[in-house]
Amino acid sequence: METVEKIKQQITENPIIVYMKGSPKLPSCGFSSQVAQIMINCGEQFAFVDILQHPDIRAELPKFANWPTFPQLWIEGELIGGCDIIVEMFQKGELQPLITAAAAKHKTEE
Secondary structure, eight states, X not given: OOHHHXXXXXXXXOSEEEEESBOSSSBSSHHHHHHHXXXXXXXXXXXXXXXXXXXXXXXXXXXXXXXXXXXXXXXXXXXXXXXXXXXXXXXXXXXXXXXXXXXXXXXXXX
């Protein structure tokens, strides 16, 4: 499967997905750590891809997303942003409703 197809499939199959360095329990960079902590605090399940384990995704996703850095948070197929945007949205209380709504919608579909 082509890398871009794999990315599209991951984004489609997971209503909430974070592309990050490392894992939520063991992040490999400060920015990924911040985002993982925020996602855990939001209290909903989310998927993640460790881009250090997937160099093909690490190379292709910035071009596909038109976003140069990691981590990247995607909700319902839409790129929300990177660390700074996620932190800002979380502090303003804008992120939690997005995540809760996406998670609730997905739970009813199952």
